Amino acid sequence: MPDPLAVRRREAEWMDEPGADPEQLRRSLAFIRRVNQLLGYTRATLHHLERFSRSWTRGERIEIVDFATGSADIPRAILQWAAKRGFDVRVTGMDLHPTTAAEAVAEGGDEGGRLRVVRGDVLAPPFDAGSFDYAITAMFLHHLDDAAAVRVLATMGRLARRGVIAADLLRHRRAYFWIKLLTLAANPMVRHDAPVSVAQSFSESEVLRMREAAGLEFCTFFRHFGHRWVLAGEKRN
Numbered sequence: 001m002p003d004p005l006a007v008r009r010r011e012a013e014w015m016d017e018p019g020a021d022p023e024q025l026r027r028s029l030a031f032i033r034r035v036n037q038l039l040g041y042t043r044a045t046l047h048h049l050e051r052f053s054r055s056w057t058r059g060e061r062i063e064i065v066d067f068a069t070g071s072a073d074i075p076r077a078i079l080q081w082a083a084k085r086g087f088d089v090r091v092t093g094m095d096l097h098p099t100t101a102a103e104a105v106a107e108g109g110d111e112g113g114r115l116r117v118v119r120g121d122v123l124a125p126p127f128d129a130g131s132f133d134y135a136i137t138a139m140f141l142h143h144l145d146d147a148a149a150v151r152v153l154a155t156m157g158r159l160a161r162r163g164v165i166a167a168d169l170l171r172h173r174r175a176y177f178w179i180k181l182l183t184l185a186a187n188p189m190v191r192h193d194a195p196v197s198v199a200q201s202f203s204e205s206e207v208l209r210m211r212e213a214a215g216l217e218f219c220t221f222f223r224h225f226g227h228r229w230v231l232a233g234e235k236r237n
Helices: 022-038 041-055 073-085 098-106 146-159 173-182 188-199 204-214
Strands: 061-067 088-095 115-119 132-138 160-169 220-224 228-234
Touching: 022 041, 022 073, 022 098, 022 188, 041 073, 041 132, 041 160, 041 220, 041 228, 061 073, 061 146, 073 088, 073 115, 088 098, 098 115, 132 146, 146 160, 146 204, 173 188, 204 220, 204 228
Parallel strands: 061 088, 061 132, 088 115, 132 160
Antiparallel strands: 160 228, 220 228
16 A cells, blocks of 8 residues: 655645634644653753753853744753753744744743744844854744755754754654544644644655755754654764
8 A cells, every 4th residue: 555655745734824823823832842841852852952062161151043943842941951051051942923932932931031032034034144053943844845944954054153953753654643643632723733744744865865955964863752853963163
């Protein structure tokens, strides 16, 4: 039997619509926060920051930009992780959707000035090359067509002085049916968007092709629990 997920099946996700219902969008963002925490998706990003931090020095300020930050739950987890280790980390979370950006602010304070949330288009971010030490993104690239995803990865490499961490879903039949089951009792937006996310996510070979096209040869492909992939690496200098 042919694999229905052998190729990407592109479809718009409701949460991306400018006029998305605010209440359903907030509930969808809350669902994503729970999934990130319960399935260890946030830990996947922290795992690679932990590796990179071996070269950091005490008192050194580390600047990170998070593309399509959503609720900014991953930036807040990063700041909590950094505080426990005595690192001076600052994170800028960027998201284009007005409701999502507002939700990122509403979810908590600015972490003592260490977290900044800005509205901005990741395809044309309002930052100069080398503005940050690291550029990260999670659960975002599958929302884009192939060319736009490559462009975002290339932009992350341009903005980051030191390294990149990009994380997303692996397209797989098991993940598709698993997410359908997991979202049976969720709100209509989640029930629609979750399987669409899996169907339009990337395979390993597709991620590797995007890596090369974006000029991120310094990044290594990693598999993580829950059909999750991460491209992570630091520049040689």
